[in-house]
Amino acid sequence: MTNDICYYGLWQNRQQVEEGLSRLPTNEQRKAVESQLKFRRTVLKQKSDDNKIFNFSRKNDQGKYVKLTIDELKKNLLTLIEDTLKEVTTERVHPDVPLFVGEKIDHTFSDGIVYKGYVISGVPGFPLWYNVKYEGDEAIYAYNLAEDYKSGDVQIVVE
Structure with a gap:
C-alpha cells in the first residue's frame, strides 16, 4: 500500500487528483484511486460519516455486487480530501521531536x-x-x- 502511494504520490487536492489520473493509462487509473482510498483508510486512519465511501463496489438492483466506476471512486476520494481540508492544519508539538515545517x-x-x-x-x-x-x-x-x-x-x- 505504501509502495503504491510512493509511486503515485499522496493526492491531497482536486488538482493533484486530476493531474495524477491524466498521467496514467486508463487501465491503471482504478488501481491508483483505490490505492489512495486504501491508504487514507488504513494508514492515515481517516474517518467519514459515510461508511461506504471506502468501498470499491456496491450492490445493484438484482443484489449482485458491481464495481464502482472510476468516476464514482474519484468522487469518493475528492469527498475525503474535502473533509480533511475542513480541519485546521497546524503542526503539533510532540515530545522529543522538533518542529519540521520549513526545515x-x-x-x-x-x-x-x-x-x-x-x-x-x-x-x-x-x-x-x-x-x-x-x-x-x-x-x-x-x-x-x-x-x-x-x-x-x-x-x-x-x-
Whole structure:
C-alpha cells in the first residue's frame, strides 16, 4: 500500500487528483484511486460519516455486487480530501521531536541512501504526517517524520 502511494504520490487536492489520473493509462487509473482510498483508510486512519465511501463496489438492483466506476471512486476520494481540508492544519508539538515545517532534512531510507529534502507542510487532517519535497524529484511525498526522527532516520540540516 505504501509502495503504491510512493509511486503515485499522496493526492491531497482536486488538482493533484486530476493531474495524477491524466498521467496514467486508463487501465491503471482504478488501481491508483483505490490505492489512495486504501491508504487514507488504513494508514492515515481517516474517518467519514459515510461508511461506504471506502468501498470499491456496491450492490445493484438484482443484489449482485458491481464495481464502482472510476468516476464514482474519484468522487469518493475528492469527498475525503474535502473533509480533511475542513480541519485546521497546524503542526503539533510532540515530545522529543522538533518542529519540521520549513526545515531542510536528511532522510535515510531502508536502502541506506540519504535523500535531502525540504518539509513543505503538514498533511491536512493528519497532524503526524508531513509533505516533503526531495532534491531532484518533482513529486511531493507524505511521511510520518516523527517516527523516522525517533528511529534516527530523519535529521534536521542546520546551515
